[in-house]
Structures are given as C-alpha cells and as structure tokens.
Amino acid sequence: ILNVEQSPQSLHVQEGDSTNFTCSFPSSNFYALHWYRWETAKSPEALFVMTLNGDEKKKGRISATLNTKEGYSYLYIKGSQPEDSATYLCAFYGGSQGNLIFGKGTKLSVKP
C-alpha cells in the first residue's frame, strides 16, 4: 500500500501570515501529484496537478512545488486570509492508472 504523508496535521495562523505544508510520497513509479482544498461541509476541489520534477504551479496566493526525486511537494499560502481556512489534501498517483491515494490532510485555520 502506497503511503502519502502530510505535515503538519493542523496549523493555526493569523490573518496575513504566510504558511506552507509538506506532502511526502514514494519517489519510485511517480506519475502525478495532486493538491486539493476541502472546506468544511463541502467536497474536495482540485487546486493543482503536478507531473514533472521541478514543477511549480500558482493560483492567486497559493503555489506548489514538486520534487519527485526525493518524494516531496510543498504547498505555500502567501498572506493567509480567513477564507483560506480548510483542509489541504495531497494525493499521489503511482504506477497504476486510476489509483489515486490521498494523504490525511493538513487542516489550516486562519484567525482574523
């Protein structure tokens, strides 16, 4: 069973702080790494899909980097806002098509 680890489990920051989370995954048989944002009482929404070592993706104040050789990805949020409060999930595709395995997520709370 593939293991996808996310840290920290939870994070409390003040509005305006910048923050980052880590996703670790197996470095062999890499195909793609996904990031999702999951707000309470809603469904997960895709943020980024990253496939190449060294990939950097950006959407507004949120960005992500990928290192497939060492098996990690970082998600950065610049100038956190209360509306950024959510659980951020990463998911790993390894080898088998369709077999997308999720980490347990990092729960971010941003205080005004």
Place this chain on the structure above:
Amino acid sequence: NAGVTQTPKFQVLKTGQSMTLQCAQDMNHEYMSWYRQDPGMGLRLIHYSVGAGITDQGEVPNGYNVSRSTTEDFPLRLLSAAPSQTSVYFCASSYSDARGYTFGSGTRLTVV
C-alpha cells in the same frame, strides 16, 4: 452540466442489509472512483474504474462491489452492511491521471 451526482445524501441501514450508492457524471470522464472518509483517516480508496467495463480494487475494498457498464454511472454496492461501514462516501471522476478529480457532494451512511 450537473458534474458528479451522488444519491442518496443520507442513509440509515440495519446491520446485514444491502444497498447501492449511486454515482453519475455527465462530463464524459473515463476515470471514476469511490472513497470513504472516516475521522482521522482521510479519504481512502475503495474501488476505481478507468473506463466502462474496467474496475479495480483500492485500499479498502472488502464488503463492497462495483460495476461500470456505462461511462456515466459507477454504483457502489454494500453487500451486507456492517457498523464498520458507517462513513461518508465520496464519488469522484476525472478525464485522466493528469487532470484533477471532480467530487460529488457525498453520501452519509450510518449502519446500526
């Protein structure tokens, strides 16, 4: 364009009963998956499909069956419900490995 539609939204079953959770998508996505969400466990993959007629087991397949007779539909069958299957179930679909998944709104199942 309805996206991914799951029914029912809520269900209470007695131990030993069987039922089918429905999932339909209207985006012509080849990939469809079922996940369950439990506290502290994140999203765990139950079964997935990469096209009509093709299904495979995920991390936690025991007690569940799936079939994919059309591109649009991917029902999940609970054969004999157990209290351990109390969970929130999410269906998701995508064009491919390199594209983000679209999630349904979830089915909250309680087995008593």
